[in-house]
Amino acid sequence: MTGADRRQLEAWLRSHSTPQELATRARIVLGSADGESIGELAERLDITQRTVGLWRRRYRETGLAGLRTLPRSGRPRRISAAKEQAVISATLRKPKAAHWSVRRLAKEVGLSPAIVHRIWQKYGLQPHRVETFKFSTDPEFDRKLTDVVGVYLDPPERALVLCVDEKSQIQALDRTQRLLPMWPGLPARRTHDYTRHGTSSLFAALEVATGKVHARCFHRHRHVEFIALLNSLARRYPGRELHLIYDNYGTHKHPAVKQWLAAHPRIQLHFMPTGASWLNLVERWFALITEQAIRRGSFDSVRRLEEAINRWLSHWNQNARPFRWTKSPAKIKRSLRNAALIYETRH
16 A cells, blocks of 8 residues: 555545545455454454455555445436426426326326326426415505514514414314224224214414413304403513414404503504414414314314313413514515416416
8 A cells, every 4th residue: 555545545544524434435445454454354343254255355446536435327217308307397387187197197107107107207397286365465564574573583672472363163063973083004994974963163372472372262253252351461461562463354443442452551553464464473383283182183162172272272372382474575475476476477
């Protein structure tokens, strides 16, 4: 071994960016140069003697270059770039049916379903999925967006920010037959039909700083119930300046609600833009409770439904974690402009 080779091998071992496989090969060659046998090297490095012999031979034949992993040719490419582009273009065209399936498109372009599926995966194409969107038409969108996001990112000193909203008309649904639990090889099963046992409305206020939620269930969804929630918030946070973020629902602007707020000046309001419920962090909490406590439940009465909601609420508050808002108003408006531009360009 030359002095230059030894210095290079030792440099590989000192470097933190050297791949472990290359470092092992360097140790094999250095150990061999220092007189260690194949068996001793295999035992010390916890590898097979065949591996030791392989890299000793590679170094002897081609030097340091032989220790590096050579690129492998692999199987020749079967689908040309032009053919891939044809599949992508066909996928983006509107099909005669509701959407393209792998087999329908494969028949259209003359390829196998497996190849079409691989191309879809490669380029992130999912014709079977549809997501909804809505651009707010509120003439005061920019002002309201800046106000709400500003409260999230830079809340007033010594004030408490609460996201308030209602999840109305939660149905107490009871399946007509008992649920069949999950079993190895079988998913949980339930009947497709159900019996309705009434509804409940969940009014909730999410503390932005802590993630804890103050919530109450009511049988109706009127300004009376909303004022009851406001009264409970006033009692829960006595003497605190409260900043409430909520939407433009008519209940929130009822004259009785305005009169109540005028009598409680320490509570300030921040309205979201119309058609922009995604700005309200409590909506994310509503999605969690729906998924984890309501959607798969079977309730033979409204009382059972509300008990399940309250149990989940108690568990949440014991382990609450806040939702962190990260985007500034400028970034949000830029994203909306880009999305609108994409849709205008395509249509």
